[in-house]
Amino acid sequence: MAAQNLPGTVGTITNGQPDPNAVLDVQELRVHYETPGGAVIAVNGVSFKVRRGETMGLVGESGCGKTTAAMAVLHMVQPPGRIVGGHIFINGTDIVPLSEAELREFRWRQAALIPQGAMNSLNPVMKVRDQIGDGIETHEGKQPKDVLKRRILDLFGTVGLSSRVYDLYPHELSGGMKQRVCIAMAIALNPPLVIADEPTSALDVVVQRIIAQTLLEVKARLNVSMILIGHDMGLQAQLVDRIAVMYAGNMAEIAPVKSAFAEPMHPYTQLLIASIPSIKHKKPLKVTEGLTHDLRNPPPGCMFQLRCPRAMDVCRQVRPPLRELKPDHQVACHLYA
Amino acid sequence: MRGLTKEYVIRRLFMYVLTIWLGSTLIFLIPRLVPGDPIAAMVTRMQQQAGYVENSAEIIAAWRARFGLDAPLSIQYLRFLRNSVTLDLGYSLTQFPTKVTEQISKSLPWTIGLLALATVISFILGNTIGALMAWRRTPRAVKSLLPLSLTFTSVPFFMLGILLLYVFAFGLKWFPVGGGYGRGVTMGLNLEFIGSALYHAVLPALAIIISSMGFWALGMRGMMITTAGEDYMVLADAKALTPARIFWGYGVRNSILPQVTALALALGGIVGGAVLVEYIFSYPGMGYLLYQGIVNNDYTIIQGVVFILILTTATAVLILDLLYPFVDPRISYQRR
Amino acid sequence: MTATTANAPATPKKASRLNRFDSPWLNSKFIAGLCMVGFAVLLGLIGPLFWDVTLARVASSPLNLPPIWAHPEGFPPPDPAHPLGTESSGRDMLAVLITGTPRSLMVGFIAAGIGLLVGITLGFLAGFKGGWIDAVIRTLCDAVIVIPSLLVLIVISSYVRQVDIVQMALLLALFAWAFPTRVIRAQALSMRERGYVRMARLSGASTFTIMYREMMPNMLPYLAASFSGAVSGAILAATSLEALGLGPTRIPTLGMTIFYSIRAAAILRGMWWWWGFPILMLMLIFTGFFMIATGLDEIANPRLRGLKAG
Numbered sequence: 001m002a003a004q005n006l007p008g009t010v011g012t013i014t015n016g017q018p019d020p021n022a023v024l025d026v027q028e029l030r031v032h033y034e035t036p037g038g039a040v041i042a043v044n045g046v047s048f049k050v051r052r053g054e055t056m057g058l059v060g061e062s063g064c065g066k067t068t069a070a071m072a073v074l075h076m077v078q079p080p081g082r083i084v085g086g087h088i089f090i091n092g093t094d095i096v097p098l099s100e101a102e103l104r105e106f107r108w109r110q111a112a113l114i115p116q117g118a119m120n121s122l123n124p125v126m127k128v129r130d131q132i133g134d135g136i137e138t139h140e141g142k143q144p145k146d147v148l149k150r151r152i153l154d155l156f157g158t159v160g161l162s163s164r165v166y167d168l169y170p171h172e173l174s175g176g177m178k179q180r181v182c183i184a185m186a187i188a189l190n191p192p193l194v195i196a197d198e199p200t201s202a203l204d205v206v207v208q209r210i211i212a213q214t215l216l217e218v219k220a221r222l223n224v225s226m227i228l229i230g231h232d233m234g235l236q237a238q239l240v241d242r243i244a245v246m247y248a249g250n251m252a253e254i255a256p257v258k259s260a261f262a263e264p265m266h267p268y269t270q271l272l273i274a275s276i277p278s279i280k281h282k283k284p285l286k287v288t289e290g291l292t293h294d295l296r297n298p299p300p301g302c303m304f305q306l307r308c309p310r311a312m313d314v315c316r317q318v319r320p321p322l323r324e325l326k327p328d329h330q331v332a333c334h335l336y337a
Numbered sequence: 338m339r340g341l342t343k344e345y346v347i348r349r350l351f352m353y354v355l356t357i358w359l360g361s362t363l364i365f366l367i368p369r370l371v372p373g374d375p376i377a378a379m380v381t382r383m384q385q386q387a388g389y390v391e392n393s394a395e396i397i398a399a400w401r402a403r404f405g406l407d408a409p410l411s412i413q414y415l416r417f418l419r420n421s422v423t424l425d426l427g428y429s430l431t432q433f434p435t436k437v438t439e440q441i442s443k444s445l446p447w448t449i450g451l452l453a454l455a456t457v458i459s460f461i462l463g464n465t466i467g468a469l470m471a472w473r474r475t476p477r478a479v480k481s482l483l484p485l486s487l488t489f490t491s492v493p494f495f496m497l498g499i500l501l502l503y504v505f506a507f508g509l510k511w512f513p514v515g516g517g518y519g520r521g522v523t524m525g526l527n528l529e530f531i532g533s534a535l536y537h538a539v540l541p542a543l544a545i546i547i548s549s550m551g552f553w554a555l556g557m558r559g560m561m562i563t564t565a566g567e568d569y570m571v572l573a574d575a576k577a578l579t580p581a582r583i584f585w586g587y588g589v590r591n592s593i594l595p596q597v598t599a600l601a602l603a604l605g606g607i608v609g610g611a612v613l614v615e616y617i618f619s620y621p622g623m624g625y626l627l628y629q630g631i632v633n634n635d636y637t638i639i640q641g642v643v644f645i646l647i648l649t650t651a652t653a654v655l656i657l658d659l660l661y662p663f664v665d666p667r668i669s670y671q672r673r
Numbered sequence: 674m675t676a677t678t679a680n681a682p683a684t685p686k687k688a689s690r691l692n693r694f695d696s697p698w699l700n701s702k703f704i705a706g707l708c709m710v711g712f713a714v715l716l717g718l719i720g721p722l723f724w725d726v727t728l729a730r731v732a733s734s735p736l737n738l739p740p741i742w743a744h745p746e747g748f749p750p751p752d753p754a755h756p757l758g759t760e761s762s763g764r765d766m767l768a769v770l771i772t773g774t775p776r777s778l779m780v781g782f783i784a785a786g787i788g789l790l791v792g793i794t795l796g797f798l799a800g801f802k803g804g805w806i807d808a809v810i811r812t813l814c815d816a817v818i819v820i821p822s823l824l825v826l827i828v829i830s831s832y833v834r835q836v837d838i839v840q841m842a843l844l845l846a847l848f849a850w851a852f853p854t855r856v857i858r859a860q861a862l863s864m865r866e867r868g869y870v871r872m873a874r875l876s877g878a879s880t881f882t883i884m885y886r887e888m889m890p891n892m893l894p895y896l897a898a899s900f901s902g903a904v905s906g907a908i909l910a911a912t913s914l915e916a917l918g919l920g921p922t923r924i925p926t927l928g929m930t931i932f933y934s935i936r937a938a939a940i941l942r943g944m945w946w947w948w949g950f951p952i953l954m955l956m957l958i959f960t961g962f963f964m965i966a967t968g969l970d971e972i973a974n975p976r977l978r979g980l981k982a983g
Contacts, residue, residue, distance in 0.1 A: 074575055076571070076574055076575060078571075079473070103577070104577040104579070105577075106577075107575060107576070107577035108575065108576050108577045109577075112575070112576075113572065113575040115568055115571060115572050115575070116568070117568040119568075120567060120568040120569060121568040121569050121571070121572045122569055122572075123569045123573070123586070123587050123590075123591070124569070124591065124666070124667060125590055125591055125594075125664070125665060125666060125667075126586070126590075134576070134578060134582065134586070135576040135578070138576070138577065138578050138579060138582070139577070169666045169667070171666070171667045182572070185572075185576070352812065352815060352816060352819075355812065355816045356815075356816040356819045356820060359816050359817065359820060360820040360821075360825060363820070363825050363847075364825055364828040364829070367825075367828075367829050368828065368829055368832035368833070490963060491905070491956075491959040491960050491962070491963030492956050492959060492960070493909050493912070493913070493955075493959065495913065495916060496931075496952045496955060496956065499931070499935075499940060499948055499952060500952070502940055503940050503945060507940055507941055507943065514941060555967070559970075559974070601819070602818050602819070604819070604821075605818060605819050605820055605821040605822065606821070606822075606823075608821040608824070609821040609822065609823030609824055609910075609913070610823070610913075612823065612824065612827075613913055613916060613917070616916075616917065617935070627824075627827065628917060630831075631827070631831050631917055631918065631919065632918075634831075636831070636832070639827065639828055639831050640828060642824075643824040643825065643827065643828050646821060646824055647820055647821060647824065647825075650819060650820070650821050651819055651820075654819050
C-alpha cells in the first residue's frame with residue numbers, strides 16, 4: 001500500500017489537480033440520467049482515489065451508482081446517462097474532456113474492464129483467440145500470427161487457462177473459463193488500472209473462490225491497481241486493501257479494509273457489516289428497509305436520513321461532506337461533526 | 338467439417354425432400370380434386386373462339402389419353418412422381434414438339450440471375466440500412482434520412498414495377514420498356530450482351546430491391562436494438578475497438594443470424610413476387626413463360642414451370658440451411 | 674421515427690402508468706394504419722350511397738376519359754360526371770374503386786380469418802404440448818412456408834378458371850395458416866415458461882383454461898399483428914392472381930383492373946389513371962396493414978419504441 005505522506009492529500013482535496021500518487025483520482029464526479037421526468041442523479045459529486053498497486057473495493061446496494069461511477073471512469077456511461085461534472089484523472093490525465101478518438105487511445109491501454117456478466121460478455125460468433133487478439137491489435141497494430149499466439153497463450157498461463165481454449169468458441173467454455181478469458185483480455189495490454197465489476201456474481205460459490213484467487217494472483221504478479229465492485233462484503237474483506245461505500249449516488253465512507261470492518265463509522269457501513277451472516281453469533285437481522293429517495297428529487301440533507309437509525313435534525317437539512325476523521329479514513333456523517 | 342453434424346444435414350435433407358414432395362403433390366392433387374375438367378374447359382374455350390369444333394368429344398378423349406388422365410388417380414400420381422424425379426416434364430401443349438424442359442432451360446437462367454442479383458443487393462442494402470438505423474453512432478443527418486428507404490416497404494414488387502416502368506421507361510425513357518436484352522444483340526459471353534442484359538435488368542431488379550429492402554431493414558433494426566444491449570457490446574466498447582469493427586464484427590455479425598433464417602423463410606414469397614415482375618417487364622424468365630402458359634392454357638408448361646421453381650426455391654433454402662452453421666458456430670450444438 | 678420517448682432505466686414506473694394518455698395502444702403507427710384501412714373499408718361501405726356503382730360495368734360510360742384535373746394529349750377532354758376518368762371498356766374508375774376495394778378486403782379478411790384460426794389452434798397445440806405433435810406441426814409449417822404459395826395458387830386457378838370470392842379466399846387460406854402458426858408457436862413456447870403460466874399450471878388449471886385465460890390476453894398484440902400480416906398477404910396473393918388474369922372475371926376487382934390495363938398496354942399509352950388508382954388504393958391498404966403490424970410489434974416489444982432519433 002502506498003504511503004500517505006501528507007495528511008489531507010487523500011480524498012478531500014478536489015482542486016482540479018491530479019494527485020501524483022494515485023493511478024486514479026476521481027474528483028466531484030457527477031453523472032445524470034436524463035429522463036422525461038427530470039434528471040436522475042446517479043452519481044452525486046463523488047471523489048475517491050486508487051493508489052498504485054492497490055485494490056479498492058467499491059460497495060453498495062444495487063442502484064447506488066457504483067457501477068455507473070466505475071463505467072464513468074472508462075468514460076462509458078451509456079446514454080441517456082452522461083457525465084455532467086467533475087474530473088477523472090488517470091495517471092495524471094483528466095479523461096472527462098477527451099474526445100471519442102482520444103478516449104479510444106486511452107481505454108483498455110490505461111484502464112481495462114472485467115465485466116459483470118462474463119457469461120454474455122464474449123462475442124458468441126468469434127473464437128476466443130480472435131477476441132483477445134482484436135483488443136491487442138487495435139491498440140498495438142497488426143502483429144505476426146505466431147507472436148500474437150505466443151502472447152495470448154502466455155496470458156492463458158497467467159490466468160490458469162489451458163491452451164486448448166485458444167481455438168474454442170465461447171459457448172464451448174464453462175462460466176469460470178469465460179471469466180478467466182475476460183481477465184486475460186483485461187490484462188493483455190498491461191494496463192495500470194483494472195476495473196472488475198462484480199466479477200464473480202454470476203458464478204457458483206466454488207468457482208467464485210477460484211476466480212477471486214486468480215484475481216489476487218494476477219494482481220500480485222502484474223502489480224496493477226484494481227477497483228473491485230461488489231456487494232459481497234465477505235469477498236471484499238478478503239480481496240481489497242481499502243473499501244469505499246456508496247449510498248444513493250453519494251460516497252458514505254472510505255477506509256482501509258481493516259478499520260472499516262473493525263470500526264465502521266457511517267451508520268450505513270455499520271448496517272452492511274452487521275448484516276454479514278455469521279455462524280458463530282446468531283443475531284437477529286437488522287433490517288431498515290425504509291424508503292430510498294426518488295433520485296430525481298434528492299431531499300436536502302443526508303441521503304440516508306430515511307433509513308438511518310440515528311438520524312438527527314441536521315441530517316434533514318445539510319448534506320454531510322466527506323471528511324477525513326482518522327488517518328486515511330473518510331466519512332460523510334453528521335454524527336462526527 | 339466443423340459446424341455440420343450428420344444429424345443436422347439429414348434433417349435438412351429431409352425437409353428439402355418434404356417441401357418438394359408437398360409442393361408438387363399440391364399442384365398435382367388439387368386441380369384433380371376440384372370440380373371442373375381442364376381439357377373440357379379448354380375445348381369449350383376453343384369452341385368459343387373458333388365458333389365450332391368438330392368431334393369435340395373425341396378430341397377430349399384423345400387429349401385425356403395423351404395426358405394419361407384416363408388412368409386411375411393413384412396410377413396418375415405414381416407416374417407424376419416418377420416423371421418429377423426424372424425431371425421428365427412432358428411436351429408443351431401449344432408448341433407441341435418442344436419439350437417443357439427445353440423451354441424452361443432457356444428461361445431459368447434469366448430468373449435465377451435476376452433474383453440472385455436483386456435479392457443479394459436488397460439483403461445487403463436493407464440490412465445495412467436497418468443496422469445503421471439502430472446504431473448509436475450513426476450521424477444524425479444520415480439517421481433522419483434512413484427511414485425514407487422504408488417508403489415502399491409494403492408495396493408489392495409488381496406494383497412498384499408498374500410505377501417504375503411508367504416513370505423511367507415510358508416517361509423519362511431512361512430504360513427499355515421490357516425484354517431481357519437489346520434487339521440487335523447476339524446472345525453469348527460478350528461485353529455487349531452482358532451490358533445489354535444488365536441494362537434491361539435494372540428496372541425489374543429495382544422493383545424487387547426497393548420493395549423488399551425495407552423488410553430486411555426493419556428486421557435488422559429490431560435485432561440490432563436487441564444486440565446493442567448485450568454485454569459483449571459493452572465489453573467491445575471498453576476494449577476501444579474501432580467503431581467499424583464493433584459495428585460489423587460484433588453488432589451486425591450477431592444480428593444477421595436471424596436475418597439469414599428470415600431470408601430462407603421469405604424466399605418463397607420473393608420467387609412468387611418476381612414471377613409477376615417478369616410478367617410486367619416481359620422479362621424472358623420463368624414468370625413470363627408461366628404467363629404465356631396461362632394465356633395459352635398450356636398446362637404442362639404451367640405445371641413444369643411451377644415444379645421447377647418450387648425445386649429451385651427449396652434448393653436455395655437448403656443451401657442457406659447448410660451454410661448457416663458456418664455463420665453461427667453454436668448451431669451444431671443446439672437443435673433449431 | 675416515433676415521438677414516443679425513451680424509458681430510462683431509473684424512471685419509476687408508477688408515475689407513467691397513471692397517465693392515461695400513455696397507453697401503449699396509442700401508438701402513432703398503429704393508429705395511422707387503422708385510419709388507412711378504415712378509409713378503404715368506408716369507401717366500400719358508404720361509396721355506393723353516393724355514387725352509381727353500375728358505372729363499373731362495361732360500356733356504361735364514355736371511353737378513355739382522363740381524370741378531371743388532367744388534360745393529357747390525345748385523349749378526350751375530362752368529364753365532371755367521371756371525376757377519376759374511365760378506361761377503354763367504358764368503366765368509370767371511381768365506381769371500379771368503390772366496388773373493387775371491398776371485394777379485395779373481403780377476400781383478405783376471410784382467408785386471414787381462417788388462417789389465423791388454424792394458426793392459433795396448431796400454434797398453441799404445438800407450443801403447449803411439445804413432443805411429437807410439436808415436431809410434426811413445426812416441420813409441416815416450415816415446409817409450407819418454403820413453397821412459393823403464389824405459384825401453387827397459379828396452377829390451381831389456371832385449372833379452375835371460374836372462382837368466386839369465397840372460393841378464392843378458401844384457396845388462399847390453404848397457405849395463410851403457416852406463418853401465424855409459426856409465430857404463435859414461438860410465443861406460446863416462450864410464454865409457457867413464464868411465471869404466471871407456471872403458477873396457473875401448478876395450481877391445477879386445465880390446459881385449455883391456461884391457454885385461453887392466461888396466455889391469450891398477453892398474446893393479443895402478436896395475434897393482431899399476425900392477422901394483419903395474413904390479411905395483407907392474402908390480398909397480395911389474390912391481387913397477384915387477378916393481375917395475371919386468374920380470378921373472378923365478372924366483377925371488376927382491383928387486381929382484375931390492373932390486369933385489363935396491362936393487357937390494353939395502358940402504361941405505354943399513358944393512361945396512368947387506369948392502373949394508377951387501383952394501385953394507389955392497394956398501396957394504401959398494404960401500407961395500412963403494414964403500419965398496423967409494425968405498430969403492434971412496438972406495442973408488444975417496448976424496446977423497439979425506445980429508439981430515439983439521436
